[in-house]
Amino acid sequence: MLGRTHLAIGLLTALALDSFISPINRIAYYLLVLIGSILPDIDHEGSTINNIVPLTHYAAKLVTHRGIFHTIFAPMAIAFVISTLTQAEYGWFVLIGYLSHLASDSCTKLGVNWLHPFSDQKLVGPITTGTWMETLLFWAALFGIYVNVF
Numbered sequence: 723m724l725g726r727t728h729l730a731i732g733l734l735t736a737l738a739l740d741s742f743i744s745p746i747n748r749i750a751y752y753l754l755v756l757i758g759s760i761l762p763d764i765d766h767e768g769s770t771i772n773n774i775v776p777l778t779h780y781a782a783k784l785v786t787h788r789g790i791f792h793t794i795f796a797p798m799a800i801a802f803v804i805s806t807l808t809q810a811e812y813g814w815f816v817l818i819g820y821l822s823h824l825a826s827d828s829c830t831k832l833g834v835n836w837l838h839p840f841s842d843q844k845l846v847g848p849i850t851t852g853t854w855m856e857t858l859l860f861w862a863a864l865f866g867i868y869v870n871v872f
């Protein structure tokens with residue numbers, strides 16, 4: 723799935739959970755959820771996060787796309803490290819965005835193996851990345867953002 727779709731779904735997720743979480747620092751909340759929403763594609767050379775942060779593209783050389791960074795284990799480890807090094811809630815914010823990414827990638831035909839390497843089962847959906855179906859999902863997310871904001 724494209725970076726813009728992940729960002730839109732990440733923002734929609736952040737908006738939807740805002741009133742439940744009531745973050746003290748809303749700027750950090752939205753920023754970290756958005757970072758989390760594109761972070762898993764650190765394993766893809768041409769991804770949005772690797773275009774924004776030049777150093778992260780080295781990760782793509784070390785691991786396969788939709789490998790370990792597209793499992794439930796990576797966000798748990800990343801959230802733990804962020805929570806340990808900063809504030810506990812910051813790890814949760816990144817985790818929210820990260821899980822929105824994995825959930826939306828699970829709607830694609832390529833799918834996500836959430837339990838890799840312990841399982842071969844992928845969660846897949848009907849969407850092919852970059853097609854009209856993804857564009858429809860992107861615009862639906864933008865509409866959801868509009869409805870949440872206004």
Ligand SMILES: [Zn+2]
Nearest residue numbers: 723762763827
């Ligand atoms: Zn992905």
